[in-house]
Amino acid sequence: MSDPVRCRVDDTVRCGRALVVSVPVDPSALARAVREERNSDARVAVVADEPGPAHEHVGCIRPAMGLRTQTALAAAARSRGVETRHDAALAEARKKLAALENPDETGTDPTDTATADERARYREAAAAAATETERLRETVAAARGRLQARQEQGLDPTPAAEELAAAVERLSEAETEAAAARQRLDTVRERTRESRDAREQRFRLEERVGNLERQVRARRREQVHEAYLAALEAVPGVGDVAESSGDDVTDPREMEPVVQALAVARIAELSAPVVLACERFERVETAANWLDTAVIRLTSPV
């Protein structure tokens, strides 16, 4: 049982567990005010207990609402403290992931690895050095050809021989530089591989957390499934329709979002008021009792 709620819209203040607000106001703004979310309307303020995890899904029930029923059901189950056999594994995986995302605790220094830009510069330098070596190799070959031609023609080989010697020296220097550039690139690659190992580990953990979360949600939904079906049947107006149509197996997914939301809200532990802008209940007290939580009912059309 939640504490009395205090709700203010403009200058109108209502207090209690089953409130009626007749001032025109956006129901979702009121629901956001319940959750004390930042983007709530300045006209409204609600003082209530901390809402449970299902409130953001079914904290505001109105015609033409959208509802992600499966997510809402999982949240409702969580609000009831439903446990699953994957909970411990999930907590463990999340803890490991959090530790990986805080490198201070793992002792690895992210500045140890070169940035992508730095690595690109190393690649560029290695490529440039290789190109230059290739160019000088051709220069050497050409100089050698000229020297040979002069010798064959019986001309003075000295200028050509000097040219060749100079070209060979420049080639030798370029080869040394190319080897060094390649070596630096290899070293950086080796170090990058270690940081990729860390990424790989983080990625696997993220996948694991994602898989476990899906399983946890599915198990939670299973555990409240019966209660949900019963709640659907109990939504005012639903039983009558089923009886009159003679069709007692109505697919829950075919039901109106308002009906589904009411059923989810009934099985959830909401702890904070639900904003109702629908016509299912004649009296607001009935709604509060049926949902077993405080209710703020809006009577004026938005």
Added chain:
Amino acid sequence: MAYSRHARESLRNVCRAHESVVVRQSGRIALLGETEFGAFQALRLREKHGDDIQVERTEPFNEFAAVRSAVREAARVYEDRDTPAVPYERFAAGEELPDPESMRDAEL
């Protein structure tokens, strides 16, 4: 890379048994370290499964050695675009960027 369920199973077994030789593994593909031992494991798998095991040698890609600067520049400006939904073909049209067809035809 494995091309049959048996080959994949063997690949997985090798990866499990010789973690130190595995650089990366995902599904039916494994990247083994460049050592004789890595090569030995690859050859073993091929010996056992024949064409159901493909062995290729990878090498690091150096874009400065492999492609002309226009291609590098195209990748940079395209990923920096303001309109995410525009396909490259349309993005490049009328600009001084290499067109996709000519890039498709140019081998590295």
